[in-house]
Amino acid sequence: MDIPFLDLKGINARYADELKAAAARVIDSGWYILGQELAAFEQEFADYCGVRHAIGVGNGLDALSLILRGYKALGALHDGDEVIVPANTFIASFLAITESGLVPVPVEPDPDSFNLDPSRMAAAIGPRTRAIMAVHLYGQLADMVALGKLAERHGLLLIEDAAQAHGARSGERKAGAFGHAAGFSFFPAKNLGALGDGGAIVTNDSVLAARVAALRNYGSEVKYQHLYQGINSRLDELQAALLRVKLPYLDKDIAWRRQVAKRYREGIRHPLIRLPEVIDEARHVWHLFVVRCAQRDALQRHLAAHGVHTQVHYPVPPHRQLAYPALHTLQLPVTEQLHREVLSLPIGPTLRSEDVERVIAACQSFQDVA
Numbered sequence: 001m002d003i004p005f006l007d008l009k010g011i012n013a014r015y016a017d018e019l020k021a022a023a024a025r026v027i028d029s030g031w032y033i034l035g036q037e038l039a040a041f042e043q044e045f046a047d048y049c050g051v052r053h054a055i056g057v058g059n060g061l062d063a064l065s066l067i068l069r070g071y072k073a074l075g076a077l078h079d080g081d082e083v084i085v086p087a088n089t090f091i092a093s094f095l096a097i098t099e100s101g102l103v104p105v106p107v108e109p110d111p112d113s114f115n116l117d118p119s120r121m122a123a124a125i126g127p128r129t130r131a132i133m134a135v136h137l138y139g140q141l142a143d144m145v146a147l148g149k150l151a152e153r154h155g156l157l158l159i160e161d162a163a164q165a166h167g168a169r170s171g172e173r174k175a176g177a178f179g180h181a182a183g184f185s186f187f188p189a190k191n192l193g194a195l196g197d198g199g200a201i202v203t204n205d206s207v208l209a210a211r212v213a214a215l216r217n218y219g220s221e222v223k224y225q226h227l228y229q230g231i232n233s234r235l236d237e238l239q240a241a242l243l244r245v246k247l248p249y250l251d252k253d254i255a256w257r258r259q260v261a262k263r264y265r266e267g268i269r270h271p272l273i274r275l276p277e278v279i280d281e282a283r284h285v286w287h288l289f290v291v292r293c294a295q296r297d298a299l300q301r302h303l304a305a306h307g308v309h310t311q312v313h314y315p316v317p318p319h320r321q322l323a324y325p326a327l328h329t330l331q332l333p334v335t336e337q338l339h340r341e342v343l344s345l346p347i348g349p350t351l352r353s354e355d356v357e358r359v360i361a362a363c364q365s366f367q368d369v370a
Contacts, residue, residue: 002307003346003355008188010350012195015245019195022241032237034217041240044247045184045200048167049176053209055201056235057216060163060185063199064096064133066233067159067181070212071131072100073228076157081130083159086116087319087335089135093161094318096183097133105129106319106327108334112277114138114290118146125150131157136165136175138313139191139257139287140278144170144178151179159183163199164287166192167254170280176202186235186243191257191287192250194239253349257286260347260356264289267360272368273299274341288313291363292341298369300343306362311344 012019026037038056046054057063071077079101085093087106097104107124110117114137121132132151134142144160151158160182162168165175176182186198201212211228214221219230258281265275274292278284290313293299300310317339319327345359 002309003351003358004348005309005311005344005346006189006348007350008193011193011348014350015249018245019242022245023238026238026241029237033234035237037237037244038235038240041235041244041247042200044244046202048247048250049174049182049202050172051177051202052204052206053202055209055213055216056240057199057201057212058233058235059197060183060187060199061092061096062216062231062233063163063183063185063201064092064159064161065099066212066215066231067183067201067203067208068096068100068102068131069215070181070208071157073211073215074207077102077130080128082126082128083131083133084116084121084124084129085133086135086137087317087330087332088114088338089137089161089318090163090314091318091321091323092163093133093135094324098324102131103128104318104327106330106332106335108332109137109338111334111338113140113279114276114338115140115142116147118143118150121147122150125154125156129154129156131159133159133161134179135161135163136168138276138290139164139168139285140276141165141168141170141175141178141283143279148178157181163187164190165285166190167250168285169282177204180205181208186239191253191285192243192246195242196239198235198239198243200235254285256349256351257347258284260351261286261289263353263356264345264347264360267357268363270364270366272366273363286347288344289347290342290344292338293343294341295369296341296343299363299366302366303345303359303362306358306365308359308362309346312342313344314342315339 158179163185219228
């Protein structure tokens with residue numbers, strides 16, 4: 001049998017009875033938006049992340065956008081301000097910045113960790129820089145100590161794009177608790193995934209939390225009274241209830257992902273396949289296990305022939321997308337090389353030990369086609 005890249009049906013089947021009971025509870029309640037399930041999940045997720053506030057929103061992109069909109073409304077950001085962002089990221093990081101009237105300044109990543117390089121980031125700080133968006137790519141925390149010091153030294157906001165890093169930690173602090181605010185995604189394929197779209201903002205800033213809570217709800221704190229020009233982006237009661245079921249299982253799933261990643265890193269010893277670097281196991285939750293190969297497309301075909309499904313995260317960097325023609329002149333060779341070489345191997349929580357061994361064997365049998 002083929003090894004799927006991610007078996008979402010199997011993942012949710014593990015607690016299907018609990019999910020169905022939660023869904024029935026919401027259906028029977030007659031209350032489907034901004035109710036008790038959302039309030040309970042927001043408290044539980046804030047407690048999990050170790051912060052004061054969590055605000056459930058429609059998706060991960062809205063989470064990032066609303067953070068930036070909130071800071072604009074509070075006067076900390078203004079149209080045309082620059083936000084430093086990793087060049088090697090999913091386009092949502094860029095979209096959140098530009099749709100908020102801000103300017104992304106892409107910075108090359110560290111080629112080993114795939115994350116924002118603090119030394120390159122420091123060189124990119126200019127007179128219009130007002131914020132850093134640190135992306136915990138593939139589930140590994142960026143160097144938040146170094147980035148935090150830079151942000152403090154230059155008076156910058158530090159925002160975490162934690163869409164892939166639920167539960168990643170450094171010491172006693174988890175993703176979402178390092179910056180001024182963080183955005184999470186609950187897209188179904190995430191380590192903590194809903195059965196539809198969803199997202200959350202977490203922060204210790206009570207003023208920001210109140211503002212984004214209003215902005216997500218048409219700019220309203222009281223029904224039919226609109227203080228701000230907001231949007232409609234609310235995590236609904238059903239998704240909140242389902243996420244409440246799945247949250248207590250998250251750390252166990254992370255532990256299994258780490259075991260799979262450890263076995264991959266022990267077993268894949270191929271001169272053409274470059275394994276990901278890990279600074280600290282606790283800082284990585286392995287949302288994705290991403291290898292590099294100069295013959296990436298050939299490797300992907302080889303693995304497919306052996307029944308191993310893989311994906312590319314991501315084939316085209318944001319600065320080369322048609323959506324951003326003004327960025328096409330940027331020369332970002334590290335980012336562009338990564339996007340030519342990266343390949344994601346299966347690493348879901350339902351992956352069996354024998355599946356892991358098959359993936360390793362398939363990788364080891366790859367032949368140089370150059």
